[in-house]
Amino acid sequence: xxxxxxxxxxxxxxxxxxxxxxxxxxxxxxxxxxxxxxxxxxxxxxxxxxxxxxxxxxxxxxxxxxxxxxxxxxxxxxxxxxxxxxxxxxxxxxxxxxxxxxxxxxxxxxxxxxxxxxxxxxxxxxxxxxxxxxxxxxxxxxxxxxxxxxxxxxxxxxxxxxxxxxxxxxxxxxxxxxxx
Amino acid sequence: xxxxxxxxxxxxxxxxxxxxxxxxxxxxxxxxxxxxxxxxxxxxxxxxxxxxxxxxxxxxxxxxxxxxxxxxxxxxxxxxxxxxxxxxxxxxxxxxxxxxxxxxxxxxxxxxxxxxxxxxxxxxxxxxxxxxxxxxxxxxxxxxxxxxxxx
Numbered sequence: 001x002x003x004x005x006x007x008x009x010x011x012x013x014x015x016x017x018x019x020x021x022x023x024x025x026x027x028x029x030x031x032x033x034x035x036x037x038x039x040x041x042x043x044x045x046x047x048x049x050x051x052x053x054x055x056x057x058x059x060x061x062x063x064x065x066x067x068x069x070x071x072x073x074x075x076x077x078x079x080x081x082x083x084x085x086x087x088x089x090x091x092x093x094x095x096x097x098x099x100x101x102x103x104x105x106x107x108x109x110x111x112x113x114x115x116x117x118x119x120x121x122x123x124x125x126x127x128x129x130x131x132x133x134x135x136x137x138x139x140x141x142x143x144x145x146x147x148x149x150x151x152x153x154x155x156x157x158x159x160x161x162x163x164x165x166x167x168x169x170x171x172x173x174x175x176x177x178x179x180x
Numbered sequence: 181x182x183x184x185x186x187x188x189x190x191x192x193x194x195x196x197x198x199x200x201x202x203x204x205x206x207x208x209x210x211x212x213x214x215x216x217x218x219x220x221x222x223x224x225x226x227x228x229x230x231x232x233x234x235x236x237x238x239x240x241x242x243x244x245x246x247x248x249x250x251x252x253x254x255x256x257x258x259x260x261x262x263x264x265x266x267x268x269x270x271x272x273x274x275x276x277x278x279x280x281x282x283x284x285x286x287x288x289x290x291x292x293x294x295x296x297x298x299x300x301x302x303x304x305x306x307x308x309x310x311x312x313x314x315x316x317x318x319x320x321x322x323x324x325x326x327x328x329x330x331x
Contacts, residue, residue: 018220018249019187025215026194029208047197051189058185086186 020112027127037124044126048133056138059085067142071167072096074144075103078135078165087111091163107161110154118155127155135165143171183251191274195290206289210297217301220245225306234328237306238265245302249295250274263328267299268321275320288316292324299324 030040063081068074079091083105091105112128126132132148139146145168152162194212199205224244231237242254246269256268274291278284284291292314299312309329316322 017223018184018216019190021216021219022187022190022212025212025219026190028215029198029212032211033208043197047193050196051193054192055185055189058189062185 017114020114023112023130024116027125031122031125037122037126041124041126041129044129045133045136048130048135049137050133051130052134052137052139053141055086055134056141059138071100071103074139075105075165079105082138095164097166101167103165104151105163105165107163110161113155113161116155123156126150126153128153128161131163135163140171143173145169145171187249188273188277191291191294192277194294199290199293206293209290209293210300213294213297213299214301214304215297216294217245217298217303218305219301220248220298221302221305224248231306234263234308235259237303237308238267238326240306241299241302242267245298249298263330265326265328267324267326269324270321272316272320272322275316275322278319284319285316289314292316292322295322296324299326303328 027040027044030043031037034040034043059082063077063085065077065081068077075093079093084090089107089109089111091107093103094106095104096102110128112131116127118125118127128150132150135148136146147164147166147168149164150161151164152158152160154161194209198208198212225240231240238257238259242257246252246254250269250273252269252271252273254267255270256266258266258268274295275284275288278287278291296312296314300310303310303326311327311329312324314322314324
């Protein structure tokens with residue numbers, strides 16, 4: 001019976017690594033399917049976007065956060081609620097631009113890259129690029145057009161992983177103006 | 181967390197994106213599943229001694245592996261005791277996001293390919309070569325047939 005109990009706890013831990021394992025397997029497959037890193041990066045971004053567009057509903061349902069009034073609030077929600085909820089980490093928010101339209105998320109450790117090493121012939125691969133697409137797609141669904149990109153990556157030897165997010169513009173609804 | 185929204189969202193997107201080109205896509209999806217099956221099986225059995233036989237390995241698949249990935253055990257495991265096994269899951273997690281309509285039956289292979297690979301990969305890690313096929317008798321249940329290859 002103790003053998004089964006041991007397996008049970010392992011199962012719970014494994015559950016949280018299931019996404020990481022699957023993601024790694026996906027990147028490996030894409031590197032096989034596409035000739036160059038740029039194409040893999042694009043595909044990861046595209047897939048991430050499609051995921052983000054759907055995941056936002058799940059997020060809003062689970063988190064109960066209200067509408068964000070400005071980009072600073074958005075940053076807080078992304079770092080403290082969304083990342084925590086889905087990846088179990090809370091990145092710190094730094095490097096705000098003077099205009100308040102750009103900031104960085106610093107991930108001390110990126111759970112996606114546990115046990116991952118980039119082979120030499122994939123130096124242009126942005127391994128976690130799915131995340132950029134997810135953030136972009138999700139925010140588009142709440143009327144924000146943003147640019148998201150990795151500017152530092154521990155997989156490439158940097159000390160931390162840094163994601164830079166820039167607010168581009170508000171996306172207007174097609175609904176007529178009026179009180180909600 | 182009780183469920184795995186990120187994993188499910190990723191699976192759904194992989195089923196669509198990788199299968200944009202049908203035939204090749206199913207193989208790619210299976211390949212992804214295979215690697216995940218190998219990795220999971222390895223980590224889940226790290227602390228335990230190896231299985232005493234084929235049936236034991238299948239039971240591990242139906243319990244520990246299935247719970248880890250699909251949040252529940254396989255509902256029904258049958259075997260002819262000659263290397264063929266039938267696993268049935270009546271509330272298959274990866275079909276739960278699709279409506280119960282008939283139109284998805286055509287698309288079913290896309291949503292089963294990853295899991296076929298997962299089963300193959302897990303068994304491969306345990307020392308068994310197998311072929312795995314799957315079908316959806318009725319939404320949202322799935323049936324996997326595993327045939328262990330005799331070396």
